[in-house]
Amino acid sequence: MYDASDLRKGLKVEIEGVPYDIVDFSFVKPGKGQAMYNCKLKNMISGSVITRTFRSADKLDQPKLEERKLTYSYAEADSFVFMDEDYEQVSLKEDALGRGRFFLAENMEVKVLFHGSRPIEVIFPTWVEKEVMETEPGARGNTATNVLKPAKLAGGYELQVPLFVNIGDIVRVDTRTGEYADRVRKT
């Protein structure tokens, strides 16, 4: 349990079973009135933001959040199977992984934030390297990085790459944005 006076930016609280991240916080106290805390809270599951004012006497629950390190094993029909540090199998559905599912490789370590038993955020290694499987032939000599074309990587992820990238090249992707970062090897 948190007291309202514990509230601060970055603290995570639980309201009606939903975990929230406090993204903005201000102390308010009308003349002769009680101290209150006006908060902007981000729903950690849906991402939507709400505003709430808490009184000093209010108590807030602490969400049961746990970060676990998981190692990717293999894909099943509609889920992805990982191993935790105790070698227990943990299965994550496609929607929990988002676009990150395209970046998975055997033995890749990811960090997963669980709310109770529900995975709410999966943090991948920042950089992944993938081979280009499909793209228009590269314009030789064009080294511009600001002109882009579509490409498909091994595993099926589609993104925009510069014109000089060819099939068979290895490119590096920033998993936070899902965007092309650079080419690490030419065919």
Added chain:
Amino acid sequence: MSISSRNDCGSGLRAAIPVLKLRNATLQAIRKFFADRQFVEVETPVRIPAPALELHIDAVPCDGEYLRTSPELHMKRLLAAGCDRIFQIGPCFRRHERGRIHNPEYTMLEWYRANADYHDILVDMRVLIKAVAREVIGGTSVVVRGTTVELGGEWEYRTVSDAFAHYAGWKPELMFDADRFDLDMVEKVEPALQQRGCPVVLADYPADCAALARRKPGDDKVAERWELYVGGIEIANAFSELVDPVEQRQRFLECAARRSAGGREVYPTDEGFLEALAGMPPSAGVALGVDRLVMLLAGLDSLDQVLPFRSPVG
């Protein structure tokens, strides 16, 4: 917290020089206003044994006593002794109050008039604010978080009852609910006042919020108290003072019981003040937050920009 993360040295202080000059001009203009009206500037103790008992104001302990949360109880002793126009500018301390427009240590301007009520003191306030603005910023318009507020024209005067009926859909004086009152004040009423292009006076608070104000003759559901808002920011609180020592003692006792029930410290009753109250003429008084006034005149949004030595904690 390392000292280097504060702004109270080097370039941080240099950046604060314009606002320090503006504060200086504000204090000079305030003193001139009161000197022109034959008010006597007084100083009363900052460390006191018995701060006023109020439900939501906590005092900072100091060497067996407390730092004052307001100079009220001592200034009223002076009124009772025959000083009929007095003012004071000085530090006050309120524990745990820190936010964009709160600081645990701040400068209060407080003045009192004998044989006057809260309407008389509102006349002083209007003239003072206009005079200080003209003197300090050469005009009467200030911009508060994007809204231009004209201090020199008409001021909006509305009762708390009317404002709550309009913005929050209920009349607090009829069936008072302290939690709902405070929440609606900060979530509904104050945000609406923030849009106003003129100062707003909220008057006649529910009797439960009377503090040291007298009840309105003929309507004892409300107290003769007003608060002044500029751009939604509360800068002053005024009363027709309660001068009945019996009722005042009763209010202190009730407040002490409620503080005690809420697990909050109960301060000793200031017997000297209650004794003096018996001889106090009908009077009106008002307290104005000088730091907030400087913030408004400077067109700033936070006390962070007004108080260069502000502690990052507290």
